[in-house]
Every structure is written in structure tokens, then in C-alpha cells.
Amino acid sequence: MEHAAAAQHAVESGSRLQDLAWAILVLPLVMAFSTAVLTPRNRMLSAALNTSGVVVSFLLSFTLFCVFGGQAVDATPFHWLPVAGLDANIGLHLDALSTLMLLVVTGVASLVMIYSTGYMHDDRSYSRFFSTLSLFVFSMLGIVLADNLLMLFVFWELVGVSSYLLIGFWYEKPSAGDASKKAFLTNRIGDFGFMLGILVVWSLAGTLDIAALKDKLVANPALLGPWAGLAGLLIFMGAMGKSAQFPLHVWLPDAMEGPTPVSALIHAATMVAAGVYMLCRVFFLYTAAPGWPAALGFLDGVSAASIITCIGGFTALFAAVVAVQQDDIKRILAYSTLSQLGLMVMAVGLGARTGDPSASMYHLVTHAGFKAMLFLGAGSVIHACHHEQDIWKMGGLRTKMPRTFWTFLIGTAALAGLPPLSGFYSKDEILAVALEANPIFFGVGVLVTVLTTFYMSRLVLVAFFGRARGEGAGHAHESPASMTVPLLVLAVPSVAIAWLPIGGFLSHHFQPGHAAHGGDILFGPFNHNPIAAFFGLGAAIFGFSLAYSLYGKAPASDPLSPRLGLLSQAMRNRFYIDEIYDGIVVPLHNLLSQVADAIDRWLIAGLAVRGLAGAVEIAGRALRLVQTGSIQTYAFLLTAGVLLIVLLALK
Amino acid sequence: MIPGLHHYLIVSALLFSLGLLGVVARRNLFVVYMGLELMLNAANLALVAFSRFHNNLNGQVMVFFIITVAAAEVAVGLALLVALYRKRQTAHVEDLTTLKL
Amino acid sequence: MTAMDSLTPVLLTPVVTAVLLLLIPGNLRVVLRSVAILGSALTAWTAIGLFARFQPGQVGLQFESLVPWVTVGPLKLAYHVGADGLNIGLILVTGLVGLAAVLVSWNIERHVKLFYVLLMLIIAGAMGAFASLDLVLFYFFNELALVPTFIMIGVWGRGEDRNWAAFKITLYLTLGALTALVGLVALHGAAGADSLDVTVLQRHLAAHPLPAAAQLWIFPLVVFGFAVLVGLFPFHSWAPIGYAAAPTATAMMHAGILKKAGLYAILRVAVPLMPEGASRWLPLVAVLAIGNLLHCAWVALRQKDMNLLIGNSSLAHMGFAFLGIASLTVIGVTGTVLLMVAHALLAGLSFALSGYLETQTGTLDMTRMGGLLRRMPFYGTALVMGFMAGCGLPGFANFAGEATILFGSWKSLPWLVVIAAWSGLVIGAVAMLRALRAVLQGPERPEFARVADAGHWRRLPFVVLLAAMVLFGVAPGILTSRIEPAAKVVVAAHLPSPPAAAAAPASAQPAGTPAQPGH
């Protein structure tokens, strides 16, 4: 197998182990390219090639993790755009943050690839799916390993286009086409802000390299002067686009049009997390001295980080509320991802005050694990019920699909934040940070936990308990091994991550001096920050009991919607934000282009050009009238001409 | 008083403008043609006057050139006008406006 | 430089091919096509060879050859061709797009011989315009491509108003070229140099620069004359209509290559020779470029016809190029030249794609199409890659060009960069994606059931252009290392550090807080 040889060669060279990072990055691209060009017809080979490519990357990442484990190292850079004054080159940076993220991305990607061999088995363009997925993994790894802002932007856009290709995978479906277009354009609005942010930072700091930027900011916190706040916000705009924060969140729910493995990998674990990862990567921008240009004077007191916190908090709350009244299983999970991302962004914002955003990264890692499992579980349910996605047509799947049920239950418990599972510890850290930084957002966190537990329990109770409501669910049966094995494998981290000192490992990265709170991991939260832990646990239990009271008896239809009446209608229609966008933003653009087209057609092309041509034609015809054809006029004009000449010459 | 050079010049200028008037104002082609000849003769008169007053005979030699050329012109011109008359039975200037604009 | 190693072969090959084609009787279509393909392939191959043998990082001219042409009293005109950073990329791209244009013309059935002769003349004209250093020679070659374009649009064009389009494109270009020529000759007069050769003028003006007053009225003549060739905002309405009406090959050559002759001339003549004129007039050009960036992008949004969409969006890209020139920084100008090369490939590819689409579906009205990706997988992928490159996706050369321009002009024109970023990233993306959505995705239309994907031969032009775009996208260093020394010469008078010192990077650690962007 040639990729094994590649790995062997890298180690033998022994020159610089971290150049292995290049192998990790390039391997998926090579696989994607070879599948697309060489073996589009051969289904099995293309699946095998791509899956093995990602798995080898995972193994290499694991070796790097063991060898370096958090120590900051740089692979030899490649000079991409060597222009004087613009040091834009592609370099790979390995440190605690990126090695951990490497593991998450390649790990989840391998499992999703294996899962997809089963899920996409009867799909026509099988190998195209795998090559696009590998392309996505390549772009994602590019973001994780990027060591300068321009390279980050480059792979930012490549991730955007891979998600466009994957969402629009079933291009015959008009809804898939529109969803992919919407996703790409919303991301592009985010990227617009991101590019401007990079330009501001580059013009003031003179360098694009993140490490150099960090040293300069540490040396001279007021380096960015009044532009610090704006630069921070603009770069955050990039994160808003990618991690679907309000108001650029509209594309994520529609992105469910793509195949479920895509939703699992991209819209649960990796891509949406890129925004949070990027915020952590350029975290030093937000701890620098805040400042606003004259034009934005009214923001002087407020720091960029607090704005980020508000947006994160609001997104979390908003998404959780909407999720309560959704019926489509993938939409519920999509909104839950939205709300969890809101939490992470809030954690980063709050972390700015305490100087340690590791809580959000920790939650990101755990969330990637159980949310990917939940999506794959949902996929297996949909696969079993013959592509039925409405939970009110399912029921009683507990007995028919035991393995999917149990893994789904574990995932739900982890998401809700019950103690032995990983979700509890990471969410607890966020609540602890919130409590310490700003109690209001602690309240938001608790409320979000309640709502999360409520809608997840609603989903589990309706879908897995009671009697089968639809005929699809009636004769559902357990999915094949290739789909359930990844579920089981993913269940392990949801439980076991809590036992690994990831929290400490991360906070050491951000505050090397700070003593990692060692001691017993399992009961750590209870004795470090009892209030946060108990509140978190209480909220989870309260949410579950509320859901049980409503949905315990497996009702035929949703008892909550008549009670909430109008509010439920609003929640089902996602508070009409899409309608607002379609109502305002799109027609505005169309109006502008209509005006421009009208100007172009009438004013410039019509008036200026045809007018001119017409004037010339009229002048020609008028002047031509002099040629009356009669000799008399000619003779007369000739004499007049002579007189004119004499006058003109002698005057 | 003996007519000086400028008298002759005035007469020739008058003759010239008369001829020009004939060409411009008259309708009949033959009369226009006569006007033309008149203008040429005005030039002859001026030449003769100049050569007389500068007693330099070149002027008068020049007159001979002009007369012979005028004669050739008349011959060809009249032949042309006759051909035109035979074709259109008219010598009126107004009828000759097919080529215009 | 050895005589063999000069630019002349790359100019002569298309002309020789044209003459050869004339000798072949008109009805031997296959022979005509193969000779044309052979000729353009040879031209492309020579151009690639020249590009490869070009020493990057070397200031001054390479592959130079000078033959006295005409001496009229004080004026000495010479056949002076040479390559430096500015035009070596463009010569390469002319070869490539020329080859693609010939390959794409398999669907021409009427007067095949005349078509290929005229196409070869356009290629020769473009190649000559880029290679020549004598201004009259530049004008000579630039105009050489004018009549063939007129005839090609008229005889093989599309649409019923192609006659008006042909006239419009010819009159606009001649007016522009003539104004520029008057400017150039006036420059020669004012400078008092004895020839219209750029190198001679440069040395002459370096010694005793032009008085500022003279520069003030000569510069606009030259810049706005050439700006008409490129399609700067108020003078742009000829471009989209012209390309929509032109046959595929002409649209590729015109939108891709000849449009760049204007920009190249501005960079070669106007900016370096008249620095004061440049710093006074370029801000106005930058403001007009906003028209390109916003107005043309919005108009592109409205278009139903794919050619009009591509034509208008390529005008929006020209807004970027003007922005790069107006920045008067090394990075900005390097970005412009990089974008010129990238956009030549992009425009060539886009029009080739739309041409192929028309041969299959018989129409270019995007609203009537849909779901073509199933029937035409290869073509679909090429279209996605082409349109994605169009909206500045990294990995293609366009992004490298646009990013460099954004970085180069941020300090001097921040607000313009914001507008350019918005137009390039968002409006461009909306237009392109709407097109992709309308043409490729969605349910399949019954009337396009028997649409055929590109066969082996017909894939070649797309593959050639896409390969070049990806190559310069992934490794733009190949181009920028060649362009940069020439870009330094262009903006020599505007570099903050004295030109005498080694050209320190313009934006080295800016002392204190530089000019606050956007007051």
C-alpha cells in the first residue's frame, strides 16, 4: 500500500519529525485527486483508498500527539506568494491546540468514512462522495495546521467550497441546490469580514504569521491602537460565518439537505468548530488593549470579547428555543449544534476576561464526539425507516434497533451533561467560567442546559418509546454492522474522554504558568466549583422531568404546540428569520442590480452611445443637404467660399 | 486724363464680377457658359494692362496661352452641352439635379 | 542573447500559419483545422519555452531584438521586441488561450478558411502588442486585431443585434486607441526624444523628466485612451454586448487577451514615464474603478444570457486591476499583472465553456436550462471550477491576484479595498452561484435529454486552461518572482524609500501608526 510506504519514508528520514504534518495534510488531497481522476468507476477501490488515507492521517496525528504532545513546533514552510513586503507562505504549526484538533478531525472523519461505506451503499455517485469528503478533510486539516492568517483564510474558503459540494451532493433535488448556494454565500459574507480583519491586522502589525503576531502583541499591547476592537470583530465575523452564529446562522439548518454522514462530520464535529478553533488560535487579539476608531466611538467602554459573548449567548438561547418545536430529527440536532456552538463562543468571550478559553475547546472536543454519534444514530434511524425524518411518524424503535437506541441514549445523556459522561465535565467548565466572569451568562448557560435536555428527551421519548406511529417505523430493523460499529466506537470517547486530563492539557497551553488543577478528575467539578456543578445537574434533571411529563405517555401528536399556540408556530418557522432575509436582503440586491442594469441599458448604452451616433447621423444628413445638385448653388457656394478664404487669410 | 494701370484693373475686376454674376444668376447653360468666357477675358485684360505698364511682354505671351486654352474649353464644352441637349431636350440648369445629396 | 533566443519566432508563427492557411483550398476543412491547430500549438509551445527560459528576478529586458524599421526626419521607429516581468506572463497566456480558441472552433461550418486566418491574425496581433517595446509598433499590432474581430462578429456572430455590436466594439476601440496614440505621440513630442521606443523614452525622461504641466494633459490622454480598451466604467458598455455577440474564439481572445493590452500599455508607458501625472490622475481612475466593481457586478447579477454574465463579471475583475494600478505600490502592481494573467485564462475558459454549452443546448439563456450535471459530468466539473475561480476561490490564480491587490492597495485606498472585497467576494459569488444553480443543479429538463459531454478532443482546451489556472493558483511564486522586478521599475518614482537604495520592501515595519485607514 503506497501510503504506508509514505509514512515509513517520513519516519526513516528522521530529519524533522514534524514534517510528518505535511504528509497528514497532503494525504487526503492525493486520495481525493486520485479517486476523482483514476478510479471514478471502481466503487470499492475509491472507498478503500479514501478511508485508508484518512485513517493513516489519524495514525500519524496520533504519533505526533505522543511524540510532541503540546510542545510548539513548526514544519518547514513553503513560500506561496513571495512578494516584497507580503510574507504569505504556507507553514504548518503544531502545538497542543492543533494536535488535539488534528486527532478530533481525523478521528471523526475516519469513523464517518467507514459509516458512509454502509450508508451511501446504494447511491449512484459513490466515489464522488468519498473524493469530496477527502477534499473536505484536506481543507479542514489546512485550517487546523495553518500558521499564518492568509493561509487560514485560504483553507477557510476551501472548507466553504467543500461544504458547498457536499450539501449540494444530491444536486437533482432543488432544495439541496438552494441550500448549498445559501451555505456558500452566507459563509462568503463571513469571509468578507475575515479578509478585512486580516488586512487591518496585517497593515498595522506588518506580519501575517500568528506566532510573530502574538509576540508583537505581547511586547506592545497597544500595537493595534484604536483598531484592536474593530480587527477583533471583523475576524470574529469570519468565525460567525463558519460557526453559524446569529445572524449568519441561517444556512446550518438548511445544510441538513446533504447526506447524513456529511451532516455528522461537517455540521456537527469539524467545520462548524473551525470558527471556535480559530478564535482560540488568535485569542491574544482579544486580550490586547481594546480600542475603537473615532467612527465607532460609542463602543469605547465595551471590549470586542464582550460583544462576542453576547452573540454567543443569544445564539445558544435562540437555537435552543427553536429546537423545542422542530419535528425533523436532523433539524432538532442541527439546532442543538447551533446552541452548543453558541455556548462555546460565549465561553471564548468570557474566557477573554479570565485569560483562558480552554473551557470552550474542551467542550468542542467532547461535543464533536457525542454530536457526531447522535447524527450517525439519526442517520441509522432514517436509513432504517426508509428515509423518514419526521419523529412523529416514528416510535417504539427501542426494541427494533437496540444498539442504535443505546448509543443514541448515551449521546443524549452526554449532551444533557449527566455526570459520568464527557458532556457534563466540559459543560461544567463553561458554567464555572461563566459563574466566575459574569453571572448573567451563567443563568443563560443553565437555561440552555434545561432546554437542551428537554428537546433531546422529547426526541428520544417520541422516537424510541411507545408504539410505531408510521408504517416506515413499523417494520424497521437494526442497521448493518458497518453503520452500528462506528456508533459503538464513538460511544467510547463520549464516556471515557472525561477520564483523560484534556482540560488540564488545554489550559496549560493557554496559561503555561497556571497550575493545572490536578487531583481526582471524576469528582473534580464537585469540589472545585460545587455551585456550577449542582446547578448544571439540577437543570438537566429538571429538563428531563418536564419532557417526561409531556411525552412520557407516547402521545400521538405534540401536546406542547396547542399550549404554546402562536409561539409554537413562530418556533416552527424559526422566528421567520429566513423569510426576513428573503424579504429584505435578496430583493435589495435585486433592486440594486435592476437599477444598475437600467442605467447601463438606458443611460450609458442608450443615451450616451445611441444619442451620439444619432447626433452624428443627423449632422451628416443636415450637412449633406448642401449638395442640392444644382449647378447654381454650387457656383454660388464656391464664390462664397473664395470670399471666405480671402477674408480669413488677409484678416 | 490718361487711363492709368488701376483704371484697367478696375475694369477687369468689374468684367470678372459681371462674368461671375452671369454664371451664378442665369438659368440657361449656354448663357452661363458665356459668363465663364467673360471671366477669362477679364483676366486677359488685367494681364495686358500689367504687361503694358511694366513694359514686360511676358504678360501678353501669357494672354495667348489663355486664349488658346479658352478656345479648347469652349469647343469641348459646347460639344458636351449639345450632347446634353440632344439627350434631355433642355439646357435648363434646374433639370440637371439627378445627382444630389 | 542569441538571435534564436528572441521573441520574434513567437510572433512569426501565427502569421506564417495564416499565410499557410491562405494557400490551402477552402473546402479541405480537415486540413485547415489541423494546420490551424498545429500552428497555434507551435505558438503556445514557443511561448511556454520562452516563459521557462526567462530568468526570474532579473531587472531589464530579455530575448531582445532590435531592427530599425522607419526613420522619418527626427523620428526613428524600430521593430524592438523584448520581454520583462510585465509581458512574459501575458505572452505565455496569449499562446495558451490562442491554442484553446483554435481548439474550441470545431463547430464553425461556414468559411472555415477565412475564420482560421482571421483568428491567427488576432493571435499575432495580441502577441505582437505584448512583445513590442516601440509604441507605434504596439499600436500597429493592437490595431491589426481590430478588423478580424469586426468581421468575425459580423459573419459568425450570434444574436440579431450582432451588427450593432460589431460596430460598437470597433468604434469604441478605435476611439480609445487613437486617443492613446495621440497621447503617445504628444509624449514623444514633449519629451523631445528621437524615438518612440519605451526604453529610450525611459532613459531620456529619467535624465530630464517631463515638466509637470505637460504631464498633466498628456497622461489623461494615454490613460483614458487605453482605459477604453479595457472597459473602465463609463466606457464599458461595448464589452458585454460585443462578447455576447462574438463567436466563442473571438470572445475568448478579446475578453481574455486583447483587453489586457490596454492595462499592459498603462503599466508600460503611462505610469513609469509620467509619475506626477500618475499621482494626480490615478485617484480619479480609482474612483471610476468603483463603477466597474459595483455597477458591472450588479449588472452581471441581472443577466439571463451566460455570455453577458461572463462579460460583465470580467469587467468587475478589471475594477480590481485598476485598483492595483491606482495603489502605486510594488505589491499592488505585481498583483495587477498577476490578475491580468489569471483573468486571461479565466475569461478564455469561461467563454470556451459557454461556447460549448451553446453547441449542446442551442441556447445561452440560463433560465431555460437545469440539471445538466447528470448528462455532462466532465463539463459540469469544469464549469464549477471555472465559475468558482471566477468568484476568487483560493487554489486558482485569480485569488492570488486579487489577494495581492487587496494587500497592496489597503494602505493607500482602504475604502476602495472594502468595496472591491465586497464586489469580488460577495456579489461575484452570488452571480456565479446563481448561474451554477440554474445550469447544473435542479431537476433535469426533458428538452436537454440528448446533451453530450465533452469528448476527448473537446476536453483539451478546458484541461489546458484549468491546469494553468491551478498551477499559478497553487504556486503563484512562479509568476510573482518574474513580475516583481518589472513592477518595481513601474512604480520606481512612487516608492517611499529613495529608489537609489535597494528597493527595501515597501511596507517594512511601518514606524508609528501609518495613515489611519478610512477617516
Next chain:
Amino acid sequence: MNYSLITLEFLAALLGLAVLVADLWVPSTARRALGLGLAAALSCLLALAVGSLAPQSGSAFSGMFVVDDLARYFKGFFLFAGLAVVLMAVEFAPKFGAGLSEFFSLTVFAMVGMLCAASANDLALLFVSLELVTVTFYVLNSFQRTRLASLEAGVKYLILGGVSSAFMVFGIALVFGMANSTNFAVLAAKQKELAGSAVFLVGLLLILVGLGFKIAAVPLQMWAPDVYQGSPAPATAFLAIGSKAAGFVLLIRLFIGALPQVTAEWHRLFVVMSAATILYGSLCAIPQRNLKRLMGYSSIANAGYLLLGLVAASYTATSAGPTAMLVYLGGYAFTVLAAFAVISALANHVDGDDISALSGLGQRSPVLAAGLTAAIVSLAGIPPMAGFFGKVLLIQGVLAAAPGHPELYALIAVAVVGVVLSLYYYFGVIRAIYWGGQSANLSTIPVALPTRLLLGSCVVGMLVLGVFPQGLVKLADQAVAGLSHPAAAAPVKAAH
């Protein structure tokens, strides 16, 4: 009195007579052969004039007839024009009906007049040679007696030609009166003291009117469109080339060679005349539908461009102006002859000379289509044809004299607008050829050998002058250099 100088004119006149006499024996069917024989003889004469046997420089008839480089340049020019017109006439023969050989001999006689005009260094010879040309054209223009249009053209040219030569004669009389001599050299010597005398200046102006009529410059251009439309194609061609060039050679010799100070005095007049002529020619041609009338207006416009050289000469002492005029005329000859060769070849196959009659020419006869397209491209001044270089040199000449004179920039602007306008109607012809409306019959048009020969040599001429104009430019430079030295290097000051 060395008569060797006039051998060329003498032989040409003899040739004309020979053709007249030969016509008695030659059966009516062999008229075309007679024409071809004449063409062969003319080409020998051309070889004689241009080759090593060219008459040496010198003057005869006491300074009246001078042969120098300028004269040799134009003699070659006129011989080629005559040869071309004869070939066209052979092609145009069926349209003439009777008297084909008279047409040949008259063409030769007109050419003799032009040859004399090329060497005229005296007002008398100027008058006689011009009149010889004009009177011959009265007949040539109205040669198709059966067609009213030709007769009308002849009569119009007769009357207006007569009036203009009357003006010229009166002018000559006044100039003679003041300068007491008609020789250019004497005039050049006396121009200083006579600059003040109004009568002298009026006389010169009237001579300028006479020449202005010949080159069809505004305000004396009324006749051109009607006569171009009416008279038969070969006659129009000779009118457009021969009589215009004759006018210009005399203009150059008199106003630039002999009287530079007077020209400098009148620089404003020349600027206005040139601008008006370009504008009139270009604007009126836009709505034109008749091809020959279009050529009439285009010849007016081209006269305007040639006057740019005169304007340049009136502002500066350099020889840039006249050289540019000569180069432009050289290219112009090949262009117009090619255009009219096609028109006369088409005359018997296409009814009426409306532009729409050209439609489908591309299929009907690719040779004629290519020839006419090449001519149109050169007329429009687009490389690689000869017209481009002429225009560049003219504009360069004026621009070199431009600093400090705002009116010259205006003139350049008018010239640029003129070129763009001319593009519109010239390309209208190309449009008609290649994709005009669907013409009724698409029968292929046979192209006889003489036309093919003529067209080929004209197109090659245009291409060579377009791409390698150095030969012609050197010739023109030599011709103009020889011009200025006889004027006894009068101190020249550019009048502001």
C-alpha cells in the same frame, strides 16, 4: 535648352497619338487588345521613368520646367495611375459602347498634363498643365453619352471647373502684375517685399482656390460627390488619384517650396480648411448609400488629412509636413486604385452602384471581396495597410509643431474624430460585403487577368507600404529635401 528633360512627356504624348491612329486599323473586336498593348507600353515608360534612365535633375525653358526628386516621385506616381486606369478601362469596356480607344488616348493625354504639372516651376506652365488635365476630364467624365448621370457629371465639372480656373487665371494675372514675373524662383525671392501688397496676396489666394478645387478641399468641394457618382468608374479613379495629386504637387511646389513665408502667414486659414474638409468629408459620408458617392466624400476627407501636412509646414520649417503628404499620397494611390478596380470590375455584373448591391460579394468572388476589404482597411488607416502609416506621420508632423498652439490640438482632435467617423461608413461597406442582406443572385463573378493583375499589385503595394514603408519614406524625404533649396533659403520665421 536641354530637351532631354521632357523626353518622358514627349514619349507619352506620342503614345497617345499612336493609340488614336492605331484605332483606325484595329477591328472593333480587338479594342481590348489595343488597351492591353497601351498598358504594356505605359509600363515600359514607367520603368524608364523610375529606372536608371530617369532624366537628370535640371531645368529647361528658362526655369519654367524643372526636374528634381519631387518631379521624379510624382512622374512615377502619375505613370502608375495612368497604367492602372487603362487596365480598368479595358475591364469597363462593355459599358462604354463606342470610342473605347478614344478613352485610352484621352487618359494618356491627361497623364501628360499631370507629368508637366509635376515639373511646373512657373505659373504659366502651372496654368497650362492644369487646364490640359481639366479639359481632358470634361470629356472623360461624360464619356458614357447614353447615361444622363455621366453627362450631368461632365457638365457640372465643366461649369465649376471653368469657374475655378477663371479664378486661378485672374489670380495669376494679379501675381504677375505685382511680381512682374511668373517664375516660382523669382516669386520666392520677391516674397519678402511683396508680403505687404494686398493685390499680390489676393492673387495667390485665387491661385490657391484653383488648386483647392482640384484637390476638392472645403469650400471648393461641392462638385466632388456628384461628379464621382456620375462619371464612369475608370474616369472617377483617375480623377481621384491623378487630378488630386496634380493639385497637391503644385500646392507643395508653390506654397511650401517657393513661398514658405506666405504659407506661414496663412497658417490659421490652412488649419480651418483642413479641419472643415475632414469634418465635411467624414460627416456627410455617414448616411451615404451609394458606393461611388461615398468614395467622393472619402476623397474629400482624405484631402483634409493631406492638408494636415500643409498645416505642419506652415507652422515649422522642418520637412516633416510635406514628407508625410508624399508618403500618404503614395499609400492613397494604391488604395483608391484597388477600390476602383473592384468597382469597375463589378460594373458589368452588378446593377447600380448602391452599397447593398455588394452583398454576397464574399461568396460571389473572394478575390474582389479581399481586394475591396484591403482597400477599405487602408482607407480607414488601419494597420497593416499603407493608410495607417500616412496618418501616423501626418499626426506626428502636426503634433511636433503643436506645443504652444492650442488650435493645433483642436485640429488633431478633429482628425481623430474624423478617423473614427470614417471607420463607421468604411466598415459599413465591409459589412455589406460579408454579411449584408441576402442578394438575389449568387452567381460567381469572373475576374479577368488585367483586373487580377492590377488588384494584386495594388494590394501588395498597400501591404509593402504598410509593413516596410522605409523605402517610400526615404524617397519622400529626398524629394522634399530637394524642394526647399531652390527657394534661396529665405529666412523662415514661424508666425505666431
